[in-house]
Amino acid sequence: MSTIPDDLSYTKEHEWVAGVEDGLTVTVGITAYAAEQLGDVVYVEVHPEVGATVTAGDAIGEVESTKSVSDIFAPVGGEIVEINTAVVETPALVNSDPYGDGWLFRVRVEEQPDDLLSAAEYTALTSGES
Amino acid sequence: MSRSTPLRGVHESLGATLTDFAGWQMPLRYGSESAEHNAVRTAAGLFDLSHMGEIFVVGAQAGEALDHALVGHLSVLAPGRARYTMIVNETGGILDDLIVYRLDEDQYMVVANASNYALVAREIADRVLGYDARVTDRSDEYALVAVQGPRSAEILAPLTDVALDELKYYAIVPGVVAGAPVLIARTGYTGEDGFELFVLNEHAVPLWSALTEAGRDAGLVPAGLSARDTLRLEAGMPLYGNELSAAITPFDAGLGRVVRFDKPGGFVGRAALERVAANETTRRLVGLVARGRRVPRHGYPVTRDGAVVGEVTSGAPSQSLGRPIAMAYVDEDALDKGGLTVDIRGSQEPVDVVELPFYRRSK
Structure with missing residues (x-):
């Protein structure tokens, strides 16, 4: 069973978002559930450069595993302020520590998200899929 | 409706991610598929391949019948040996790739892919009418467990009465493994040394447990279809549905060597394949x-x-x-x-x- 921390927000695309409550800069990653579904992650790319502006819902990168490739979406709009170079170098961090060292990028929020899921809502979503 | 192998409960208790493959619920991976892949390259992996089909062809003319039904020359195969071959349609398109084992003078076992074996069994039965050969699809009775990797022989040896160092690559012998009657074949789909163990369904779970126990210290791990796919790809082995299909001839796939025009008599697809062979691809x-x-x-x-x-x-x-x-x-x-x-x-x-x-x- 994958873990779903209570203090994070989630998207239907199986990303987690941390730091939503202070409304400034959020950190984004892939949930443990998604990492388990993907299998061993071998390649992570976030297309925009640091400093670029993204719109909520944009496909802004991709994550490849042994068996498949999936898009990474921007869950919020704003400026990309940091990309996790460690996860680009060592994509397996997405599997080993999805909510910690496996984070993907940080966004300075300019467009407040209104469709993020709570931990309870995300739990309901994933239990429906599995 | 998805089918299950006799080992499904074992896979679930190991925490496997199951996936539908050709209508079967099969283990995709148990943990990290990369770790499973590496275990097979360096130690050994344990695979459930019970979705594969086992078709028996028995009779005084079983070899000649298979010569007619398949592209290979199976009547000259020595008892106890195996050969990689194919079944094609009248236009030379590949219906399946197969391993044919000659179990004894008048008994062959044809191992076909999960997605194709029902068709293969029907085709072979149709094609051997008039020969003294009886075709029986025993896929529902047989499980298949494979031990693959450089340490396979040392893991299997203590469990069996068969002298494994006398069992050559692409050979098969009946024996007893962990108390169960097993057809032990030195074949595989990983590019490593290893064994494929054909066993009646009722013996599959105890056989799996015995192998798991025997392989613990040697680094044997259960391995799923994801690792199997990357292992066979590295070994350059084709997969039906990917490299091979009814739109592809053996020559298109660079496997023209399996087509034996030099065998006596005609075989299904011969005329079409002779035309293909005469042209540059x-x-x-x-x-x-x-x-x-x-x-x-x-x-x-x-x-x-x-x-x-x-x-x-x-x-x-x-x-x-x-x-x-x-x-x-x-x-x-x-x-x-x-x-x-x-x-x-x-x-x-x-x-x-x-x-x-x-x-x-x-x-």
Whole structure:
């Protein structure tokens, strides 16, 4: 069973978002559930450069595993302020520590998200899929 | 409605991720598929392949009957030996790739892919009418457990009365393993030494448990279909549905050597295959190694200067090479010119053409 921390927000695309409550800069990653579904992650790319502006819902990168490739979406709009170079170098961090060292990028929020899921809502979503 | 092998409960208790494969619920992976892949390359892996089909052909003319039904020359196969072969349709298209085991003078076992064995059993039965040969599809009775990897023999040896060092590659012998009657074959689909153990369903769970116990200290781990696919890809082995299909002849796939025109008598597909063999092929199955880290996958176009010159049939990140690898059908003239790329989701990624296999075990 994958873990779903209570203090994070989630998207239907199986990303987690941390730091939503202070409304400034959020950190984004892939949930443990998604990492388990993907299998061993071998390649992570976030297309925009640091400093670029993204719109909520944009496909802004991709994550490849042994068996498949999936898009990474921007869950919020704003400026990309940091990309996790460690996860680009060592994509397996997405599997080993999805909510910690496996984070993907940080966004300075300019467009407040209104469709993020709570931990309870995300739990309901994933239990429906599995 | 998905079917289950006798080992499904074992897979679930091991926490496997199950996937539907050809109508069967099969273990995709138990934990990390990369770790499973590496275990097979360096120690050993344990596979449930019970979805494969076992078709028995028995009778005084079983060999001649198979010579007519398949492209290979099976009547000259020595008892106790195995051969890789194919069944084609009248136009030479591949219906399945097979391993045929000659169990004794008048008994053969044809092992077919899960997605095809019902068709293969029907086709063989139709084709051998008039021969003294009886065809029985016993796929529902048999489980198949494989131990693959360099330490396979040392793991299996203490469990069996069979002298494994006398069992050659592509040979089979009946024996007892952990108390169960088993057909022990030295075959596999991983590019490593290893054994495939054909056993009646009722013995599958105790056999799996005994192997798990015997292999613990040697590093044996359960391995799923994901590892099986990357292992066979590194070994340059084709997969039906990817490299092989009814639209492809054995010659198209670079496997013309399995077609034995020199055997006596006709065989289904012969006339069509003689025409194919007489012509130069315009496309060839090749190995590709990506220069970057993005993975060419099944169905992606192979391109050159923006023009499509081929198609990827299988692709995956390679543990052994540390780079993504793929097999692809590519036009001969594009291969001559070089400078190939694969269209990976809109981006033209450079690849190098290499000889197959990507990986060969050290003897």
